[in-house]
Amino acid sequence: MLDAVRSVGRRTIDGIWRMGVAVRFFGLTLVHSGICLRRPQLVMREIFSAGVLSLIIIVVSGLFVGMVLGLQGYETLQTYGSEEALGVLVALSLVRELGPVVAALLFASRAGSAITAEIGLMKATEQIAAMEMMAVDPIARVVAPRFWGAVISMPLLAAMFSAMGIFGGYLVGVVLIGVDDGSFWSQMQAAVDFRQDILNGVIKSVVFGVAVTVIALFEGYDAPPTAEGVSRATTRTVVTSSLAILALDFVLTAFMFRGV
Amino acid sequence: MERTTLDLWVGLFVLAGLGALVFLAMKVGNIGSFDAGKTYAVTARFDNVGGLKVRAPVKSAGVVVGRVGEIRFSPKNYEAVVVLNINSAYKFPTDSSASIMTSGLLGEQYVALEAGAEEKMLVQGDTLKITQGAVVLENLIGQFLYGKTGDASKPTTPAK
Numbered sequence: 001m002l003d004a005v006r007s008v009g010r011r012t013i014d015g016i017w018r019m020g021v022a023v024r025f026f027g028l029t030l031v032h033s034g035i036c037l038r039r040p041q042l043v044m045r046e047i048f049s050a051g052v053l054s055l056i057i058i059v060v061s062g063l064f065v066g067m068v069l070g071l072q073g074y075e076t077l078q079t080y081g082s083e084e085a086l087g088v089l090v091a092l093s094l095v096r097e098l099g100p101v102v103a104a105l106l107f108a109s110r111a112g113s114a115i116t117a118e119i120g121l122m123k124a125t126e127q128i129a130a131m132e133m134m135a136v137d138p139i140a141r142v143v144a145p146r147f148w149g150a151v152i153s154m155p156l157l158a159a160m161f162s163a164m165g166i167f168g169g170y171l172v173g174v175v176l177i178g179v180d181d182g183s184f185w186s187q188m189q190a191a192v193d194f195r196q197d198i199l200n201g202v203i204k205s206v207v208f209g210v211a212v213t214v215i216a217l218f219e220g221y222d223a224p225p226t227a228e229g230v231s232r233a234t235t236r237t238v239v240t241s242s243l244a245i246l247a248l249d250f251v252l253t254a255f256m257f258r259g260v
Numbered sequence: 261m262e263r264t265t266l267d268l269w270v271g272l273f274v275l276a277g278l279g280a281l282v283f284l285a286m287k288v289g290n291i292g293s294f295d296a297g298k299t300y301a302v303t304a305r306f307d308n309v310g311g312l313k314v315r316a317p318v319k320s321a322g323v324v325v326g327r328v329g330e331i332r333f334s335p336k337n338y339e340a341v342v343v344l345n346i347n348s349a350y351k352f353p354t355d356s357s358a359s360i361m362t363s364g365l366l367g368e369q370y371v372a373l374e375a376g377a378e379e380k381m382l383v384q385g386d387t388l389k390i391t392q393g394a395v396v397l398e399n400l401i402g403q404f405l406y407g408k409t410g411d412a413s414k415p416t417t418p419a420k
Binding site for chain 2: 041044045047048051052055091095152153155156157159160162163164166185188189192193194196197198202
């Protein structure tokens, strides 16, 4: 009985301790970010591996999500005789929610897991220890460029996801089904507000980018230096960051769209 | 990877991302159409604003000339006070009238501004004197059921 209580206590303390370490790790990353300005080439490389290589999955999923939205939205709107509102439906749901959230989920599984595995393996093969031996700060050299590379990539990917999705909705709605072209765009433009919808979507994607990257970097840096440890850390990155994205999305939405 | 190829790919990626943002802002959102301009605020009091929302359009002759900035209730005379932000490019006479209309049968509500004949123009902080509140559909149906016409000033004939 006492042992059970004790194990609950130990887990709680461990959890809080880990969270504290993660926050300190995040702070340390920010403090050591100066190198990214001195050697932008390091960040470039990370934008390439986190952003450019995620491009295909983001663009293709965006297109398909938009096309499905177009089909489903048309089915429902048709019963109310307001097919012209299809543009509004597709654009608002993508720009406000689906764009940032789905892009961030894909980003977590595509780029976040890669970051964790890479840093975890660097640690397992003692590359990080070797850097410390050579008086190179691994946080500045390895962690900070990956952080900024991913944080810069995420909002751009989310914007591309939304743009592709709207194009997909246009393809299905206007080209395939034959909703009126003019009212599709004009109703969309009348309903979508730059500050309220698009800018809030961008803010969301930046927050998700920071959350996913910090979780991925910390899990990698914290992984036990074994094959099993790295594989567990990678799994944990995807699960934790997906949950973090969904929870943060609810909180942000509650703040941003609390009724007008 | 060769440094120049890497730079090229990253450059293309960033440009494509920014292009997507510009596409969202210009083609999907309504930036550039109105929000950027300077505005002046005019208040109008309505007995009923119906379903009017903040940021609803203010139209004159069907053209959007401004947006609703604020809607609040005045406990002094139990009226709704609506602040209209009108684009500085458009000047309206001081005796202009505002009424709340609905676009289409079930569409969103907007404020319609009808220009008056006064020489003086409205400036920041002015109040519109002639207003007409929203038509409440239930009242209209009620009037119809009891055989009244929409105009309350006419003598009403009781229904059979």
